[in-house]
Amino acid sequence: MASYLSKDFTSTPTNAKKFTVSMWFKLNRTNASQSLLSNTNTGGNQFSIDYRSDKKIGVIGFIGGAVTSNHETSRLLLDCTSWYHLVVAGDSTLSTSTDRLKIYINGERLTSFSSATAITQNNDYELNKEMSGTSNGWHVGINASSNQFLGVMTHVHNVDGSALAPTVFGETDSSTGGWKAILSPSYTVGTNGWFLKMENAGAMGTDSSGNGTTFTVNGDLKQSPDTPSNNFCQLDGNQSYDIGALEYAGTSLNNYNTNASGCISTQMVKNGKWYYEVKIGTDRTQANGATLGIVKNGTYASSFFKSTGSTAVAGNSSSSNGCEGISYQPMPSTPNILDTGGGGTVNYGSQASLNDIIMCAFDLDNGKIWFGKNGTWFNAPGTSNAGVPNTGANAGLSFAKGDDFWGVTVTAVSNNAGATARMLCNFGNGYFGATAVASGNADDNGVGIFEYDVPAGFYAICTKNIKDYG
Numbered sequence: 001m002a003s004y005l006s007k008d009f010t011s012t013p014t015n016a017k018k019f020t021v022s023m024w025f026k027l028n029r030t031n032a033s034q035s036l037l038s039n040t041n042t043g044g045n046q047f048s049i050d051y052r053s054d055k056k057i058g059v060i061g062f063i064g065g066a067v068t069s070n071h072e073t074s075r076l077l078l079d080c081t082s083w084y085h086l087v088v089a090g091d092s093t094l095s096t097s098t099d100r101l102k103i104y105i106n107g108e109r110l111t112s113f114s115s116a117t118a119i120t121q122n123n124d125y126e127l128n129k130e131m132s133g134t135s136n137g138w139h140v141g142i143n144a145s146s147n148q149f150l151g152v153m154t155h156v157h158n159v160d161g162s163a164l165a166p167t168v169f170g171e172t173d174s175s176t177g178g179w180k181a182i183l184s185p186s187y188t189v190g191t192n193g194w195f196l197k198m199e200n201a202g203a204m205g206t207d208s209s210g211n212g213t214t215f216t217v218n219g220d221l222k223q224s225p226d227t228p229s230n231n232f233c234q235l236d237g238n239q240s241y242d243i244g245a246l247e248y249a250g251t252s253l254n255n256y257n258t259n260a261s262g263c264i265s266t267q268m269v270k271n272g273k274w275y276y277e278v279k280i281g282t283d284r285t286q287a288n289g290a291t292l293g294i295v296k297n298g299t300y301a302s303s304f305f306k307s308t309g310s311t312a313v314a315g316n317s318s319s320s321n322g323c324e325g326i327s328y329q330p331m332p333s334t335p336n337i338l339d340t341g342g343g344g345t346v347n348y349g350s351q352a353s354l355n356d357i358i359m360c361a362f363d364l365d366n367g368k369i370w371f372g373k374n375g376t377w378f379n380a381p382g383t384s385n386a387g388v389p390n391t392g393a394n395a396g397l398s399f400a401k402g403d404d405f406w407g408v409t410v411t412a413v414s415n416n417a418g419a420t421a422r423m424l425c426n427f428g429n430g431y432f433g434a435t436a437v438a439s440g441n442a443d444d445n446g447v448g449i450f451e452y453d454v455p456a457g458f459y460a461i462c463t464k465n466i467k468d469y470g
Contacts (some may be wrong), residue, residue, distance in 0.1 A: 003141065005140040005141060008137035013128040016125055018092075020158075024083050027080045034147055035049070039131070040131075050147065059072075068120070073112070074113055078238065084106065085107065089101070092119045092122055097121070100118045109166075128160045138158070162188060162190065189210065194209045204221055234265065240261070252433050253410050278360070290412050291328060291411045297405040357374055372387065390455040428449060
């Protein structure tokens with residue numbers, strides 16, 4: 001189901017010749033056309049700001065189906081690990097055609113374009129106009145072609161009547177040198193302007209500009225704690241055996257055939273103690289080869305996964321060039337934990353079924369990993385001694401972590417062609433797919449929303465915690 005915000009409107013703009021859009025967004029996939037913001041009607045009129053399938057930003061206007069302006073940047077946006085700040089500013093009154101539309105990424109103006117058709121001087125941009133015909137109005141996260149945005153976004157500003165610089169909305173952090181958001185920028189919003197913070201989970205369409213332009217929430221749109229100031233882990237669309245299998249902004253891995261879909265996380269850590277959860281989204285008779293665990297950085301994603309049922313584990317590769325990984329298989333009749341770095345396969349835990357939640361805690365200070373199910377940590381292999389991550393006792397496996405970075409890895413395997421196998425991850429965002437956790441447990445740093453209690457001293461994988469504990 002498509003998830004987006006929409007608002008039809010009828011007001012005359014302050015000045016349709018000038019506008020500014022500012023937003024922060026993080027990608028999940030880079031191989032699909034995705035609309036960030038559009039204004040459209042059913043008569044072939046449209047203005048759209050898009051992330052295009054060729055991995056570039058595109059800004060295009062139509063009237064009656066005919067293109068009135070079209071800009072596509074030369075710069076490729078490929079990073080699924082970080083947030084981008086995009087500013088698009090239009091002013092058709094300018095005599096220099098190349099200045100009539102300006103695009104900025106993280107405060108830097110982009111001046112190289114693979115295509116650049118400027119609007120005719122003094123013509124109106126269609127972004128803030130109520131277009132003739134049957135208007136569908138503004139849409140955040142989708143356009144008339146149903147190209148849905150697949151990542152996360154926040155602080156979306158639409159300014160009517162002014163073409164503003166990116167420094168109105170962002171600034172250089174004096175301590176890190178990075179580009180950061182100005183949370184309460186000062187500008188004149190204009191008649192048809194608005195500002196969506198998306199900070200209220202129960203009212204994601206609330207306008208904070210003072211204009212009262214409330215958007216309608218469509219589909220199963222969810223709030224995420226992932227923000228430019230605290231960037232959370234997700235599955236990386238650029239490090240996936242089957243990129244088409246990622247959903248829910250990189251927190252769900254799906255598989256629809258008898259090969260394995262595998263992915264690793266956007267963030268890797270070298271030290272510290274970390275926690276995450278995975279909900280089993282399919283019956284074990286369809287997906288007993290699914291895995292979760294951790295993998296050492298060191299090779300291409302296509303070599304992290306072996307696409308053959310029960311051996312679809314991190315670190316294995318059909319070409320024998322995988323890197324070390326530790327995988328737990330929760331759904332065979334005899335669940336097991338496997339260390340491809342030489343630790344072998346050991347029977348471990350109890351068989352999981354549909355909707356069971358598997359917990360994982362891994363300690364990169366001491367080279368230990370634990371798994372559990374539905375709030376109870378498994379006994380150490382071959383014993384009746386329950387795992388106790390916070391004391392370091394009774395690990396599922398001890399391993400030589402080396403001087404390396406490690407990331408989360410998940411595989412989904414469907415044993416029946418046409419059946420859907422799902423692994424629904426919660427890295428602290430508070431959801432398994434579109435379903436909220438039943439309880440809300442944060443780590444000791446007050447970060448994350450987990451189903452089960454996070455062991456003392458273990459943390460959600462995000463930039464705030466990595467800075468403090470990694």
